[in-house]
Amino acid sequence: MSVPNDEPRWRRYLRFWRSDPAADVDDELRFHLESRVAENLAAGMSADEARRAAAERFGDVHAVERSLASLTRERETVERRLAWGQVIGQDLRYAVRQLARNPAFTAVAVLTLALGIGANTAIFSAVYSVLLRPLPYAHAGRLVELREGAQGGGSMNVTAGNYEVWRQRAPRFVALGAYWYGAYTLTGIGAPQRLFGLEASADYWRALYIPPALGRYFGPAADQPGAPHVVVLSHALWTTTFASDPHIVGRTITLNGDPYTVVGVAPAAYALSTTAPEIWVPLALTPAQRDEHADHELTVVGLVRDGVPVSDAVRDLTAVQHELAHEYPRGGIDGSIVATPLRDSVVGAVRPLMLVLFGAVGLVLLIACGNVMNLLLARAAVRRKEVAIRSALGAARRRLMMQLLTESVLLAGLGGVVGIAVAALGLHALLRASPQGIPRLFEATLNAPVLVFAALVALLCGIVFGVWPALRATRLDLQQALREGSRDSTSAVRGSMRTVLVIAEVALSLVLLVGAGLLVRSAFALQHVAPGFDPRGLLTAQVALPAARYPTDSSTMEAFERIREAVQAIPGASSVALVSRIPIAGLGMDCPVWREGSNTNIESGVDANGRSATGNYFSTMRTPLLRGRTFDASDLAGSAPVVVINETLAHWLYGSADPVGRRLAHCSGGNPKWREIVGVVADMRASGLAEAPPNEVYYPTSQMRLSAMSLVIRAAVPPASLAPAVRSAVAGVDPELAVSGVSTMEEIIARSMATSRFTTMLLGLLGLTGLVLAAVGIYGVIAYFVSQRAHEIGVRMALGATRRGVSLMVLRQGVALAAAGVAIGLVASVAATHALAGMIYGVSTHDPATFLGVAAVLLLVAALASLVPAHRATRLDPLDALRGG
Amino acid sequence: MAAASVALLQGTLDVIVLKTLSWGPMHGFGIARWIQQTTDDALRVEEGSLYPALYRMENRGWVRSQWRITDNKRRAKYYSLTPAGRRQLEAQRSSWSAFSAAMGRIMDATSQPA
Numbered sequence: 001m002s003v004p005n006d007e008p009r010w011r012r013y014l015r016f017w018r019s020d021p022a023a024d025v026d027d028e029l030r031f032h033l034e035s036r037v038a039e040n041l042a043a044g045m046s047a048d049e050a051r052r053a054a055a056e057r058f059g060d061v062h063a064v065e066r067s068l069a070s071l072t073r074e075r076e077t078v079e080r081r082l083a084w085g086q087v088i089g090q091d092l093r094y095a096v097r098q099l100a101r102n103p104a105f106t107a108v109a110v111l112t113l114a115l116g117i118g119a120n121t122a123i124f125s126a127v128y129s130v131l132l133r134p135l136p137y138a139h140a141g142r143l144v145e146l147r148e149g150a151q152g153g154g155s156m157n158v159t160a161g162n163y164e165v166w167r168q169r170a171p172r173f174v175a176l177g178a179y180w181y182g183a184y185t186l187t188g189i190g191a192p193q194r195l196f197g198l199e200a201s202a203d204y205w206r207a208l209y210i211p212p213a214l215g216r217y218f219g220p221a222a223d224q225p226g227a228p229h230v231v232v233l234s235h236a237l238w239t240t241t242f243a244s245d246p247h248i249v250g251r252t253i254t255l256n257g258d259p260y261t262v263v264g265v266a267p268a269a270y271a272l273s274t275t276a277p278e279i280w281v282p283l284a285l286t287p288a289q290r291d292e293h294a295d296h297e298l299t300v301v302g303l304v305r306d307g308v309p310v311s312d313a314v315r316d317l318t319a320v321q322h323e324l325a326h327e328y329p330r331g332g333i334d335g336s337i338v339a340t341p342l343r344d345s346v347v348g349a350v351r352p353l354m355l356v357l358f359g360a361v362g363l364v365l366l367i368a369c370g371n372v373m374n375l376l377l378a379r380a381a382v383r384r385k386e387v388a389i390r391s392a393l394g395a396a397r398r399r400l401m402m403q404l405l406t407e408s409v410l411l412a413g414l415g416g417v418v419g420i421a422v423a424a425l426g427l428h429a430l431l432r433a434s435p436q437g438i439p440r441l442f443e444a445t446l447n448a449p450v451l452v453f454a455a456l457v458a459l460l461c462g463i464v465f466g467v468w469p470a471l472r473a474t475r476l477d478l479q480q481a482l483r484e485g486s487r488d489s490t491s492a493v494r495g496s497m498r499t500v501l502v503i504a505e506v507a508l509s510l511v512l513l514v515g516a517g518l519l520v521r522s523a524f525a526l527q528h529v530a531p532g533f534d535p536r537g538l539l540t541a542q543v544a545l546p547a548a549r550y551p552t553d554s555s556t557m558e559a560f561e562r563i564r565e566a567v568q569a570i571p572g573a574s575s576v577a578l579v580s581r582i583p584i585a586g587l588g589m590d591c592p593v594w595r596e597g598s599n600t601n602i603e604s605g606v607d608a609n610g611r612s613a614t615g616n617y618f619s620t621m622r623t624p625l626l627r628g629r630t631f632d633a634s635d636l637a638g639s640a641p642v643v644v645i646n647e648t649l650a651h652w653l654y655g656s657a658d659p660v661g662r663r664l665a666h667c668s669g670g671n672p673k674w675r676e677i678v679g680v681v682a683d684m685r686a687s688g689l690a691e692a693p694p695n696e697v698y699y700p701t702s703q704m705r706l707s708a709m710s711l712v713i714r715a716a717v718p719p720a721s722l723a724p725a726v727r728s729a730v731a732g733v734d735p736e737l738a739v740s741g742v743s744t745m746e747e748i749i750a751r752s753m754a755t756s757r758f759t760t761m762l763l764g765l766l767g768l769t770g771l772v773l774a775a776v777g778i779y780g781v782i783a784y785f786v787s788q789r790a791h792e793i794g795v796r797m798a799l800g801a802t803r804r805g806v807s808l809m810v811l812r813q814g815v816a817l818a819a820a821g822v823a824i825g826l827v828a829s830v831a832a833t834h835a836l837a838g839m840i841y842g843v844s845t846h847d848p849a850t851f852l853g854v855a856a857v858l859l860l861v862a863a864l865a866s867l868v869p870a871h872r873a874t875r876l877d878p879l880d881a882l883r884g885g
Numbered sequence: 886m887a888a889a890s891v892a893l894l895q896g897t898l899d900v901i902v903l904k905t906l907s908w909g910p911m912h913g914f915g916i917a918r919w920i921q922q923t924t925d926d927a928l929r930v931e932e933g934s935l936y937p938a939l940y941r942m943e944n945r946g947w948v949r950s951q952w953r954i955t956d957n958k959r960r961a962k963y964y965s966l967t968p969a970g971r972r973q974l975e976a977q978r979s980s981w982s983a984f985s986a987a988m989g990r991i992m993d994a995t996s997q998p999a
Binding site (some may be wrong): 064 | 931
C-alpha cells in the first residue's frame, strides 16, 4: 500500500486509533481540487490558470469545509449515542446473566436493598405528605399565620378588636381571614350530633380558598350580626350525615336549636387532619366584640398581596400593631407581630418527629447498603480471575468498571422495584398505626414524587455501594491474579474495607437502637406517671346544652343536675360528677391568678387554669382532698364565692402555709373579684401525662356555669359497657341533646400517648431492622474471615490448638469488630440523641443505662453472629485445610 | 457545448447525485465529472456544493463512504448507494417523471385558457 506523498506519515497512525474527521475533510477536498487541476493541465492550461479555474469551479472552499465540519459533528453525536446504547445494552445483558448465575447472592442483596429502600420510601411518602407537599389552598405560598407578640414574651391569638383594625389598615394583605372554634349540636337528622365547627370571617374563604364542592361560601353580607344564619358543610359531614345529598344547598338544618341555611359544601381538601372542622358558620363579630382589645381568641391567617414580599407586609402590620399597643396598654400586646408561614404553623409541631423518623430510616438504608457492599466485595474477590481474563483480553479498566457498576445499579434497581412493594405494605401499616394528631399524614400515598425518590435512592445506592468494589476488582496486578488463580493475595487490604464497613454498620445500628431505647425508656417512665386520679373504671362523656333551649343560668344548672341524677341512676354507676373539662385532655381557661394582698398587675400574676366542677368530682376521680373541704350544697350561685385549688397552686401562692380561708382572684382582670379558698386537692395531670401539673382553680358549678360539661362516671362494672345507658339517660332528660366523646379515661390517656407510642414503635422497628442487618454483616465478615484463614486454622489445629481455642479466636474477631463499632456508635449517639430531646420524658438523652444496655446487646448479638462461623472453624479438617490451601 | 446553463433547483442536486451513484461507487470528483459529461456542462454546479449534499445524505443513511485507493494510486473517499438511498432514488424518479410530464404538457399546450 503506498502512502500519498503529501500526507504526513504520523497522520496515518493517528487514523489507526481513531478517525480524524477534520483531516478526512481536508484530504477529500484536496483530492478533488488536485484532480481538477490535473485535468485542466492536461487540457493545456498553464499551471496558474489550471489552479484558478479549479478554484472558481469549486466555489468557497472554507464555507464548504465549515459546513462539512458541522455535518460531521452531527453525525458523530448520533453515532456516539448509538454506541453508548449498545454498550449499555451489552452490559445489562451481561449483568443479568451474572445475577441469574448466583441466585442466592442476588436474592440476599435484592431483599436487603428492598428492605432499606422500601422503608425509606414509606417514610418519605409520609414526610412528603406532611412536610413537603404544598398546602391545598389556591395561594398556599403567600399565606401566613399572624399572632400578636405578648408582653411577657411569646405570642397570642388576636383580639377581635385588633383584628378589625388590621383589616382596615393592612393594604398589603389581600385578605385577613379569622376564625375561632365553636361547637354546635346538630338535631333533626338521626340522633343529635355534636359538631366541631369554625366560626370564620368572610375573608377566611378568600385567604384559604379552594373551590367549593357544591354551592358557594359565605361573603361579607352573611358575616354580620343579625344576618340570616348560614352554614358551609365539610365534605365528610355531607357524605356521611347528609348521604351526599345533591340538593343540600338551600336546605335548612338545625344547629343549637336555630335554623341555618346550607349555602355550600367545602371540598375534602380542607381536612388537613383527622380532626378537621365539620361545619363553618360566619364569625359575625358584634360591635361589642369589635371593641374588645384584651381577649386574645382569634386565629388569623393573612394572604399577602401578589408581588409583595411577606416581610414587607408584616412590617406594615407591625407598625399598626405598635399603635395598638400604645392605644390599648392593658391588651397584653408588646406591639410586635409573630408571622409564621401557614405550612409551618400547620405542621411545625410534628416536623422534628418526621425528621427523626426520616433520619432513622436513612441509617437503616446505610446499613443495608453496607451489607450489600460487603457481599459485592466478597464477590469481587471471587471474580478476580474473570476480571483478570477480560482485562488481559483487552478490556479497558473503565469499561470493566462500567460493567461492574451496571451490575450493582441493576441490583439496586431490582431492590428498588421490590422495595416499592415493601413500601406499599409499610405505608399501609404505617397509616393504620398512625395517631390522629399528625396533620396530612392520612393522605400519604406512593405518588410520583415518592416514586422518583425511590428511584433516586436506588440509583444512588447502586453507585455508592458499587464504586468501591468495582475499583477494587479492577485494580489488580494482572499477572499475579492469573498466576495465583482465585487465591486472594491482597485479602489484607480488601479485608480492611470489609472490616470498616461492618464497624460502621454496628455503629449506625447502635445509634438507632439507642434512639429506640430512649423512647422505650420514656414510654415506661410515662406509664409510671401517676395521673393524680384513678383512671381505671372511669367513663366520661360530654353534653352541651344549646342556648336556644336553655337560655338562662338556672335552666342549664337544673338540666345538668337532672342529667347527673339520671346517669347516677344507671345500675353499675357508683358515682357521677360534672366537670367543665376532664384532665389529660387539656386546659380550659388559662389566666392570671393573684392572692389577696399582692399586686394585681398582669405581669406579677401567675397563670392558673380554671375548671368548674361538682363537689363530688374529686371523690369520683379518687383524687385526695388534702386540706379543707370540697364544694357542698351551701355553695350556691348567690352565696360567698369559693374555690378549691390544687397543691401546685397552693405551694406557689402560699408556700407551706395553709391556704384554706385565704382569698384569691382569678381571671378577673384589673378589677379583682376575691374568692375564698375552701380546700386543697392533689394535682392531676392536665395535658397528657408528660406535662407537669399546672396551677388549677376549681369553681363550684353553681358559681361558674358553662353550657357544655363533661360527665365523669365511676363504674362498678367495665366502664365502656355503660356507654349506651349513658346516652339513653341523657336522651331521657332531653332527646335533643348530643352526647359526644364517650370514652373511658384509660382510652383518653392512651390517645394522649398515641404519637409517642407511634414514634417508639417505628423507631423500635427500625432499630431491630438495623440490628438484624448488622448481625448479618458481622456473620458475613466472620465467615469470610474463617474461609480466608482456613489454612492458618488448619496449621494451628495440626500444631495442637484445641477446638475451644480456635472457636474463641473466631469469636474474639467478631466481638472485637462489634466493640470498635460500639465505641464509635456511642460517641455518635451522644450527638444524635439531641434530636429526641423534645420527644422523651423522664429520661436524659444521654441516659447511661440505655447506652450501656444497647452496647451490651450489640456485643451479644455480634458474639451470636460469630458463633456459626466459629463452630464451622472447629469442624475444619486440618488435613483438608492444609491441602486445599 | 450548450451555451445555456440551467439554474439548479433546490433538492435536485440530491437526485442527481443519487442517480450518479446508481452506476456504482464513485468519489466526489468522479461525481462532478460525470454530471459535467452527462449534461454537456449544461448544469453548472458549483462543485463545492456537492460535498455538503453528500455528507447530508450520508447522515441520512442514503449513501455510505469508504476510503479507497484510486487507479492512479491516490487515496480518495468513495461514496456508494445504500438500500435506503436506492429507495429514495426510485421515489424521486417517479415524482420527477410526473413533474416533467406535467411541465411538458403545459409548455406544449395549444389551447388557451377558457
